[in-house]
Amino acid sequence: MTSAPESKAVPSEGESPGAVITIINEIIYSPINLLLTAIIALLLYKILKSRFGMVYMEPPVPELPKIRKDMTVAELRQYDGTQPDGRVLVAVNGWIFDVTRGRRFYGPGGPYAAFGGKDASRGLATFSVTSSDKEYDDLSDLNSLEMESVKEWEAQFREKYDLVGRLLKPGEEPINYSDEETEETDNSTNNTDKKEK
Template sequence: MSLDEDPMLTSTEESLVRMMWDEVFSSWLNIALVAAIFFLIYKILSPTKEPRPAEPERDLPPLKKQDMDLKQLREYDGSDNGGKGRVCVAVNGKIFDVTRGRRFYGPGGPYSGFAGRDASRGLATFSVEPVSDDYDDLSDLKPSELEQVKEWELQFNEKYDYVGRLLKPGEIKGSYSDDESDISEVDHDKKD
């Protein structure tokens, strides 16, 4: 006699299956848990599609090197207004074109509060809240926070294109030549 023909075993298997079936469907919570398990198994085993970017990346020519004050920097917040969709962020007195990282810094991104602004204080204090519209000299930051800003500046410098300096109120713009990043001050009598 083989095991397949043993009536006692068949009866025990049926009894076990019936007991599990009754247990699973005895409560709405159990039904919900079983449904969640099957859904998760489906998600794990099903092929995943690459998420499409919310907005197609635009290949923009490099931004012309220029110094900006806070008002001019504000135009580069990722909107299609004055900055034509570009995103720039200032860190430690330097402005970087972060348009390549617009899904982070552009509208709707987790760091969109930094777009078109001086992000130094937010980066120093690990805060992504929108920053002030006033010039911030960072003089009240702790030494460890100032060190943090310098580290962020180095990271931005490695990853993004340098645009120019963030001007203090009343500071004169420099002019950049097309083939070098050196600046020379413009006429001191004119303020842009």
């Protein structure tokens, strides 16, 4: 049985200190050690970069003037994010929301682009990233759990995005909104809507 070679880090009698330094330099500067050091440095750089906010951030969406109007399904289709201003609107449970701030999700190329410029209610209710192809989807065939899901999505959209107006049923007339309207109008519209149901 052969024994393992002895370490040359400690000079033996008769060996010069310069020889020890040469051996240490050979160990430190070996190609494998240099490669491992480079990989570790790269990984540390990536960790520090992500921790201290030096990651790539998407440029902010330019502030667009607010839209306040009721729309038909055909009018809503125009706001899918492909027009020059990039505005994206989505309808949920009969209400239209301006989701332009979430364009990377709802705009062209986003994971939920199928909802951009469309009524997303059925897709959200059934957990399917598809929108309704109907001229107007009344959602009457959804079960109670699916309708509850749609209402929860509506509440989330109300918290996060600006309300534009109502999605009009065929033959329904739009409401003329004034520029001075406040949240009180939104609340009174919600109360009226609840009374109708």
